[in-house]
Amino acid sequence: MNESRLETIEQIREFLAGTADVAFAVPAEEVRRRAFVATVLKCFRYFSLAKGRRGVLFAYMQRLTGYSRQHLSRLIARYRDTQSVRPLNRASRTSFARKYTAADVALLAELDSLHDTLSGPATQVLARPAYARFGDARYARLAELSVSHLYNLRASTGYRKQRLVWQKTRPSPGAIGVRKAPAPQGLPGYIRIDTVHQGDLDGRVIDCIDIPSTIIGALLAA
Numbered sequence: 132m133n134e135s136r137l138e139t140i141e142q143i144r145e146f147l148a149g150t151a152d153v154a155f156a157v158p159a160e161e162v163r164r165r166a167f168v169a170t171v172l173k174c175f176r177y178f179s180l181a182k183g184r185r186g187v188l189f190a191y192m193q194r195l196t197g198y199s200r201q202h203l204s205r206l207i208a209r210y211r212d213t214q215s216v217r218p219l220n221r222a223s224r225t226s227f228a229r230k231y232t233a234a235d236v237a238l239l240a241e242l243d244s245l246h247d248t249l250s251g252p253a254t255q256v257l258a259r260p261a262y263a264r265f266g267d268a269r270y271a272r273l274a275e276l277s278v279s280h281l282y283n284l285r286a287s288t289g290y291r292k293q294r295l296v297w298q299k300t301r302p303s304p305g306a307i308g309v310r311k312a313p314a315p316q317g318l319p320g321y322i323r324i325d326t327v328h329q330g331d332l333d334g335r336v337i338d339c340i341d342i343p344s345t346i347i348g349a350l351l352a353a
Contacts, residue, residue, distance in 0.1 A: 147191060251281045
């Protein structure tokens with residue numbers, strides 16, 4: 132990138148307006164583009180300039196780097212805070228130690244398998260005495276497990292890999308339609324109603340129901 136002739140804000144403004152004869156090229160490497168941004172910010176003392184002059188430099192850096200407005204704003208803010216535009220070290224994020232290990236998840240799956248997956252409070256009652264009363268060191272951490280986090284462990288991938296519970300769909304006992312001859316069981320007053328056709332077809336009953344006449348009378352009276 133040849134920018135040796137751009138030494139003042141006025142020259143940069145003319146360049147952006149298309150009146151300056153300056154040879155330039157947008158660097159393809161990310162490192163070179165970030166280095167260019169840092170150089171401009173440092174050489175022109177970007178943060179000490181007035182708002183209008185900062186806007187000219189911002190447009191200049193955006194034109195030559197090809198960065199979006201949002202990305203360039205983040206780089207400038209990073210340089211202001213750290214005097215560098217290098218990417219942040221993602222490995223420096225705070226990480227917390229894992230309290231419940233894969234062995235604890237496997238032990239919980241084994242406990243649920245033995246007792247057919249009881250409720251959370253019931254499973255907690257089983258885990259605590261196993262450690263406090265019977266001295267089983269494997270339950271040391273599960274003995275302190277809360278009911279809410281117990282369900283979190285059950286929903287984890289490690290638990291599902293070791294224990295899957297399948298339940299078949301339970302059929303509904305209710306019958307929608309009954310096709311059979313009337314069976315009032317010795318009680319008089321039942322009326323047979325054909326819900327689809329008009330009467331029987333060659334002696335076969337089709338979609339008929341039996342309704343007590345008392346209900347029919349109540350409906351008619353209403």
